Amino acid sequence: MLGDSADSARKVILVEDLPNQFYRQPTCLHDILRRFVKTGRCPLIFIISDSLSGDSNSRLLFPKDIQDELNICNISFNPVAPTSMMKVLSRLASQEASRSGGKVCIPDKASLELLCSGSSGDIRSAINSLQFSSLTGGGDQTLNMDLQTVCFS
Numbered sequence: 001m002l003g004d005s006a007d008s009a010r011k012v013i014l015v016e017d018l019p020n021q022f023y024r025q026p027t028c029l030h031d032i033l034r035r036f037v038k039t040g041r042c043p044l045i046f047i048i049s050d051s052l053s054g055d056s057n058s059r060l061l062f063p064k065d066i067q068d069e070l071n072i073c074n075i076s077f078n079p080v081a082p083t084s085m086m087k088v089l090s091r092l093a094s095q096e097a098s099r100s101g102g103k104v105c106i107p108d109k110a111s112l113e114l115l116c117s118g119s120s121g122d123i124r125s126a127i128n129s130l131q132f133s134s135l136t137g138g139g140d141q142t143l144n145m146d147l148q149t150v151c152f153s
Contacts, residue, residue, distance in 0.1 A: 011042045026061050049122045079121020104134045
């Protein structure tokens with residue numbers, strides 16, 4: 001038993017994607033969280049990205065009464081400005097292209113702007129989209145894909 005508590009003290013559960021069912025019926029998630037609070041042995045972390053349009057998934061999934069009841073802490077980050085995001089994505093794309101040996105291509109400015117606008121200020125989402133959109137098929141053949149699908153899906 002003593003070894004279990006030391007192991008669980010160094011672990012967390014990270015949840016980045018939730019089933020759509022929880023957005024339709026958040027009480028299902030609340031019931032699961034109530035059970036987890038009673039039986040869980042490590043912290044539970046949710047990453048929820050809200051859009052710039054004001055949609056707040058976190059308020060729907062974790063209303064104030066549930067936060068109070070289950071001792072949920074909320075950490076918010078301001079969205080990254082589009083100009084800053086463009087600089088970061090351009091620099092990352094250049095660095096990765098030089099290190100990849102042809103496995104990564106550098107997107108043009110219009111593609112980077114599309115990635116920035118589609119990420120709604122979420123740098124983590126923008127970097128993930130950049131990684132996906134910059135892949136090549138190995139060698140000279142570029143992976144054929146529609147950037148709008150990557151950014152807005």
